[in-house]
Amino acid sequence: MTGDMILMILLRWIHFVAGITWIGLLYFFNLVNANFLKSLDPAAKTVVIPKLMPAALAWFRWSALVTAAAGLIMLHFLAAGRGLFSSSWGIFIFTGGLLGLVMLFNVWVIIWPNQKQVIRMSIESAEKKQPAPKTMAIHARRAYLASRANFYLSFPMLFCMGAAAHFPLS
Numbered sequence: 420m421t422g423d424m425i426l427m428i429l430l431r432w433i434h435f436v437a438g439i440t441w442i443g444l445l446y447f448f449n450l451v452n453a454n455f456l457k458s459l460d461p462a463a464k465t466v467v468i469p470k471l472m473p474a475a476l477a478w479f480r481w482s483a484l485v486t487a488a489a490g491l492i493m494l495h496f497l498a499a500g501r502g503l504f505s506s507s508w509g510i511f512i513f514t515g516g517l518l519g520l521v522m523l524f525n526v527w528v529i530i531w532p533n534q535k536q537v538i539r540m541s542i543e544s545a546e547k548k549q550p551a552p553k554t555m556a557i558h559a560r561r562a563y564l565a566s567r568a569n570f571y572l573s574f575p576m577l578f579c580m581g582a583a584a585h586f587p588l589s
């Protein structure tokens with residue numbers, strides 16, 4: 420086994436461990452947490468959000484970045500050998516990678532900045548013992564919509580990722 424092969428295996432392992440962390444949290448947010456938070460009364464929300472969301476969102480956004488970085492480094496090495504548009508592998512990886520990068524953009528540019536405001540407003544309203552401002556719902560809604568979009572995009576993205584090296588049973 421050459422050094423290059425060991426590097427690729429390590430990168431692929433980092434890529435899917437980080438990918439599972441990212442997409443696992445995405446599914447938790449969409450399948451469990453959104454309804455759970457909705458079911459809480461406003462006072463409980465200002466207690467739960469600051470305790471739960473900072474850590475969950477830290478793992479979420481950094482695992483997304485590590486996934487994409489490892490994916491792009493692998494792509495750099497692999498596409499040089501095979502080309503991106505001359506094989507089913509390249510077309511699937513290009514499509515899946517592009518969907519993944521759109522999802523990464525949603526995480527860092529829409530979900531995280533809006534969630535940061537939701538956390539800040541929850542902490543302030545808990546400290547002042549006042550109801551959260553109305554704008555908190557707007558930030559929560561924007562983050563929710565981007566997160567829902569990522570939830571749906573994850574299905575074709577994962578199909579392309581998984582199919583690339585095995586289509587048609589290659």
Ligand code: HEM
Pocket residue numbers: 431434435437438439441442486487489490491493494497508512515516517519520523577580581583584585
């Ligand atoms: C964010 C942008 C992403 C890019 C640019 C990207 C890129 C890549 C590349 C270049 C490979 C190597 C394919 C090969 O060795 O033939 C790969 C494989 C893989 N990716 Fe991604 N990826 C991304 C996101 C994700 C995500 C979010 C997951 C979720 C778990 C994921 C899961 C996988 C898996 C499991 C493999 C191994 C597939 C196999 O070897 O059969 N990727 N990815």
